[in-house]
Amino acid sequence: KAGVTQTPRYLIKTRGQQVTLSCSPISGHRSVSWYQQTPGQGLQFLFEYFSETQRNKGNFPGRFSGRQFSNSRSEMNVSTLELGDSALYLCASSLGGDKNEAFFGQGTRLTVV
Amino acid sequence: AQSVTQLDSHVSVSEGTPVLLRCNYSSSYSPSLFWYVQHPNKGLQLLLKYTSAATLVKGINGFEAEFKKSETSFHLTKPSAHMSDAAEYFCVVSEKPRQLTFGSGTQLTVLP
Numbered sequence: 147k148a149g150v151t152q153t154p155r156y157l158i159k160t161r162g163q164q165v166t167l168s169c170s171p172i173s174g175h176r177s178v179s180w181y182q183q184t185p186g187q188g189l190q191f192l193f194e195y196f197s198e199t200q201r202n203k204g205n206f207p208g209r210f211s212g213r214q215f216s217n218s219r220s221e222m223n224v225s226t227l228e229l230g231d232s233a234l235y236l237c238a239s240s241l242g243g244d245k246n247e248a249f250f251g252q253g254t255r256l257t258v259v
Numbered sequence: 260a261q262s263v264t265q266l267d268s269h270v271s272v273s274e275g276t277p278v279l280l281r282c283n284y285s286s287s288y289s290p291s292l293f294w295y296v297q298h299p300n301k302g303l304q305l306l307l308k309y310t311s312a313a314t315l316v317k318g319i320n321g322f323e324a325e326f327k328k329s330e331t332s333f334h335l336t337k338p339s340a341h342m343s344d345a346a347e348y349f350c351v352v353s354e355k356p357r358q359l360t361f362g363s364g365t366q367l368t369v370l371p
Contacts, residue, residue, distance in 0.1 A: 202355060236302060248305070252300075
């Protein structure tokens with residue numbers, strides 16, 4: 147069974163640009179969550195999608211947004227990039243319902259210059 | 260509100276000696292608790308989970324953790340460290356399904 151796939155693995159963007167990251171969950175999983183990992187703030191929850199609807203949202207500005215498609219694939223978008231957005235962005239896949247067990251992808255390393 | 264505190268940012272052990280990584284949590288409910296491991300330039304791998312069944316939880320690679328409600332602790336242990344255990348370990352609490360709150364991490368170094 148294929149794991150969680152995140153693309154691209156690495157990105158370099160310029161301040162002010164926008165970026166879209168993609169996550170394909172494990173087959174059969176309907177929930178996708180996104181996390182930001184930085185040396186200073188650690189791992190922080192961004193948002194979670196289940197059945198194409200955002201169910202939970204962390205404490206991030208509106209520049210961070212996401213969506214989920216009918217095949218459960220998810221995209222995350224960051225607009226007007228800032229230097230502080232440089233981070234490893236991790237996607238987690240879960241069955242959904244009351245199942246908490248999350249399986250993580252290898253992440254997308256975003257560098258903003 | 261839920262939170263988790265990992266008491267040690269760095270732990271060093273010699274190969275073959277026991278490992279203890281400490282974690283305390285705070286939660287208004289009966290949470291789910293997890294330990295994840297992250298090797299350099301890799302994603303997070305689930306080591307084990309506690310979801311209100313047995314208080315002693317066995318995970319992969321010989322790791323286990325004991326849930327102690329009275330102490331609000333969920334410490335991770337392994338009887339004998341291996342070089343391949345060197346990585347960063349995260350204690351995680353979850354009150355809401357699929358929303359995880361991570362501790363700050365413990366970097367484990369295994370000395371030959």
